[in-house]
Amino acid sequence: MMVLGGILSGFLRGLVRNRSNLLWMVLLPLVFLLVFIGIPERSFHGTLVGVVDQDHTPVSGAIAQQLARLPDTRVQAVNAGDARHLLQTSQVTVILTLPPGMTQRALAGQPLRLGWDVAPDAGAASGADSSQLALDLRAWLTAGETAVRAATQQHTTAAGGPAAERLQQAFVQGMARAAATGTVLQPITRLTVSGQAQTTDISDAQRAVIGLGLMFIVFTVFGSTGHLLQLFASGSWDRLLASPTPRWLLITSYALCFFIVGWLQYAILYAGARWLIGVAVPLGAMQVLILTLFILAICGLALCVSTLVRSVELHMAAGSFIAVATSMLSGAYWPVDIEPGWMQHLAWFMPQSWALQGFRAAAAGLGFTSAVWLSVGVLAVFALAFFAAGVLRLSVSRTRI
Amino acid sequence: MVLEARSLSKSYGNKRAVEDVSLTAEPGDALGLLGPNGAGKSTTILMLVGLLEPDEGDVWLDGRSIRQDPRYFRQHIGLVPQRIALYERLTAEENLRFWGRVYGLTGKALAAQVEWCLELAGLTEHRRERVAHFSAGMQRRLNVAVGLVHRPKLLIMDEPTVGIDPQSRGHILDTVRRLNAEGMTVLYTSHYMEEVEYLCRRVAILDHGQVIAYGSIDDVRRLAGALSTVRLTLPEVPEDALAALRQNLTLRNVVADGNTVLFQTQEAGPAIARAVQVLADHGLHPARIDVDEPNLEAAFLHLTGRRLRDGGEEA
Ligand SMILES: Nc1ncnc2c1ncn2[C@@H]1O[C@H](COP(=O)(O)OP(=O)(O)OP(=O)(O)O)[C@@H](O)[C@H]1O
Ligand SMILES: [Mg+2]
Numbered sequence: 001m002m003v004l005g006g007i008l009s010g011f012l013r014g015l016v017r018n019r020s021n022l023l024w025m026v027l028l029p030l031v032f033l034l035v036f037i038g039i040p041e042r043s044f045h046g047t048l049v050g051v052v053d054q055d056h057t058p059v060s061g062a063i064a065q066q067l068a069r070l071p072d073t074r075v076q077a078v079n080a081g082d083a084r085h086l087l088q089t090s091q092v093t094v095i096l097t098l099p100p101g102m103t104q105r106a107l108a109g110q111p112l113r114l115g116w117d118v119a120p121d122a123g124a125a126s127g128a129d130s131s132q133l134a135l136d137l138r139a140w141l142t143a144g145e146t147a148v149r150a151a152t153q154q155h156t157t158a159a160g161g162p163a164a165e166r167l168q169q170a171f172v173q174g175m176a177r178a179a180a181t182g183t184v185l186q187p188i189t190r191l192t193v194s195g196q197a198q199t200t201d202i203s204d205a206q207r208a209v210i211g212l213g214l215m216f217i218v219f220t221v222f223g224s225t226g227h228l229l230q231l232f233a234s235g236s237w238d239r240l241l242a243s244p245t246p247r248w249l250l251i252t253s254y255a256l257c258f259f260i261v262g263w264l265q266y267a268i269l270y271a272g273a274r275w276l277i278g279v280a281v282p283l284g285a286m287q288v289l290i291l292t293l294f295i296l297a298i299c300g301l302a303l304c305v306s307t308l309v310r311s312v313e314l315h316m317a318a319g320s321f322i323a324v325a326t327s328m329l330s331g332a333y334w335p336v337d338i339e340p341g342w343m344q345h346l347a348w349f350m351p352q353s354w355a356l357q358g359f360r361a362a363a364a365g366l367g368f369t370s371a372v373w374l375s376v377g378v379l380a381v382f383a384l385a386f387f388a389a390g391v392l393r394l395s396v397s398r399t400r401i
Numbered sequence: 402m403v404l405e406a407r408s409l410s411k412s413y414g415n416k417r418a419v420e421d422v423s424l425t426a427e428p429g430d431a432l433g434l435l436g437p438n439g440a441g442k443s444t445t446i447l448m449l450v451g452l453l454e455p456d457e458g459d460v461w462l463d464g465r466s467i468r469q470d471p472r473y474f475r476q477h478i479g480l481v482p483q484r485i486a487l488y489e490r491l492t493a494e495e496n497l498r499f500w501g502r503v504y505g506l507t508g509k510a511l512a513a514q515v516e517w518c519l520e521l522a523g524l525t526e527h528r529r530e531r532v533a534h535f536s537a538g539m540q541r542r543l544n545v546a547v548g549l550v551h552r553p554k555l556l557i558m559d560e561p562t563v564g565i566d567p568q569s570r571g572h573i574l575d576t577v578r579r580l581n582a583e584g585m586t587v588l589y590t591s592h593y594m595e596e597v598e599y600l601c602r603r604v605a606i607l608d609h610g611q612v613i614a615y616g617s618i619d620d621v622r623r624l625a626g627a628l629s630t631v632r633l634t635l636p637e638v639p640e641d642a643l644a645a646l647r648q649n650l651t652l653r654n655v656v657a658d659g660n661t662v663l664f665q666t667q668e669a670g671p672a673i674a675r676a677v678q679v680l681a682d683h684g685l686h687p688a689r690i691d692v693d694e695p696n697l698e699a700a701f702l703h704l705t706g707r708r709l710r711d712g713g714e715e716a
Contacts, residue, residue, distance in 0.1 A: 234484055
């Protein structure tokens with residue numbers, strides 16, 4: 001174990017003393033986080049609803065609040081006079097006007113008419129979002145009206161008429177129930193590489209952080225396995241092999257070094273995302289398992305490549321190519337579903353796809369279910385195969401004089 | 402500590418790098434392995450320490466075969482590779498500690514050995530400096546010291562003085578000589594015959610993968626007979642002048658080396674007179690004449706008709 005400790009401490013010392021590692025492992029990932037996730041996150045991409053509340057009742061207030069609670073939706077109170085201008089300048093996607101006397105009509109069982117004005121140049125995406133919003137809103141109002149009708153009937157069979165406040169309460173509760181039902185029935189939109197349908201509980205920002213994390217793990221692991229090539233070239237590897245330390249222990253020790261560096265890289269991105277741009281990526285037992293397997297797979301792959309190429313530069317070039325290409329193909333930058341079919345099939349062979357899918361399945365609260373186990377299993381196979389191949393290549397690779 | 406190599410052969414693809422090499426190093430021995438670039442010295446050494454499996458032959462250390470007990474070899478041999486096999490980003494001390502651990506040292510023994518090695522390499526004052534900032538000579542000295550960190554009984558060095566200043570070279574040679582005097586067996590590879598003559602009692606001369614001479618330094622020297630080597634420095638060495646010299650049967654192994662003509666001869670005096678005469682016929686007058694008594698260089702020249710070091714190639 002002294003050997004393991006010696007190799008680890010020697011390797012980590014070298015890592016820290018290499019200034020360029022500060023750039024590659026810390027600065028660059030943080031800049032990427034800020035530029036590609038942090039700033040877009042601040043400029044809001046969802047639907048911005050301007051609400052003109054001319055009714056000023058608990059019911060109209062509740063409608064605005066409930067809208068605000070929807071994902072990717074923001075609500076802003078707006079004056080009737082400003083509404084037109086805001087729409088024209090696209091500062092809001094849609095204006096919802098709650099006219100005076102609206103609540104009264106609702107409680108009296110009369111049909112409601114609300115204002116719904118969509119910005120003229122709302123892009124396709126936000127146009128779709130706003131029509132989905134309109135549907136949601138309609139469902140809530142219907143639920144509210146139904147609740148009011150039920151309350152009225154109950155009370156007429158009992159004594160006198162119910163107080164207006166009671167009916168308002170009934171309306172609001174009815175709406176709330178409808179909204180709750182809406183979240184239970186989330187649309188199953190995304191198909192994963194395994195062809196399984198999956199709810200998307202992981203936000204776009206989180207997915208991007210994980211994607212970046214996985215990509216930088218590839219960069220860093222390849223960068224640090226370049227160390228092996230230096231050992232080969234300097235004759236240090238020969239010297240290590242000529243020592244009484246068994247070969248398997250040497251290989252395991254170095255593999256552990258690279259594994260630790262991979263984790264370190266993820267930790268840097270995780271912390272950066274959390275405290276720099278406020279995106280918290282879930283990190284439970286499942287995610288740790290997935291990352292561990294992913295990093296092992298990449299270490300194995302990097303070991304393989306290091307025995308195939310001759311120079312550190314070639315090794316890093318291979319690493320960069322693998323990092324960027326696999327990230328693109330596996331949905332780290334954008335959802336896989338927008339890629340052409342053949343590309344989606346390539347994703348089957350990318351450890352990243354499976355890691356990402358595992359993250360999503362785990363975050364979706366699927367727990368230790370088949371979707372998660374499938375990802376874990378495939379990653380484990382990747383890790384085992386690459387690692388075995390890497391170690392094998394390393395143990396038969398000829399010493400070079 | 403008896404090292405015995407029997408009929409080692411090794412090919413890289415079609416190229417036969419080492420052919421039927423047999424060597425023995427007795428306890429306390431200092432054996433030199435001398436040969437020009439590409440002679441197969443490094444290949445032989447890699448087979449001796451078990452880094453390369455011989456195609457044929459076997460190596461024995463204290464009666465144990467390397468095929469059966471490679472661990473015994475690894476524990477008792479100290480290897481100094483031809484290249485600077487160190488961690489550049491670590492300091493001298495960190496390197497020694499690292500390699501000491503790899504060789505199974507711990508605790509006090511490790512600390513003591515690290516001190517000893519720093520002293521040996523003359524790097525005690527520079528212990529906290531990183532190897533990357535060292536001069537070539539300092540790196541070479543540390544490279545040697547690392548091979549000694551576990552106090553091996555047999556030290557195998559592959560050209561440990563390539564490309565360094567005379568001072569560091571002298572330091573390394575003296576250190577190794579002292580360790581040998583204290584009982585460490587040494588196998589020293591070089592293409593500098595002065596180094597081998599200074600350090601070693603016995604020598605094996607390797608050329609094209611084969612041992613062409615093997616024995617005590619004196620015996621090998623005598624292989625060249627009582628031949629002296631004569632060096633004539635000229636303004637230029639035209640081919641026809643060289644051909645004319647070769648006509649003369651008393652001048653043996655006539656070769657050109659830059660602006661110098663070398664030949665070997667039984668009796669230096671008359672031979673020089675004859676050579677100067679021939680050169681004068683070609684309008685050439687030596688600026689300088691040197692005569693070397695019989696040595697390893699002469700033996701190599703005698704055996705192969707070539708110089709040990711080809712002019713500009715050495716580092
Ligand atoms: N890995 C290899 N693959 C192919 N040929 C090789 C390899 N290593 C060495 N050789 C060849 O084998 C021969 C012997 O090489 P070796 O390195 O043993 O010589 P050497 O005496 O150590 O030379 P030098 O003084 O340059 O170190 C050379 O011709 C060399 O080109
Ligand atoms: Mg060599």
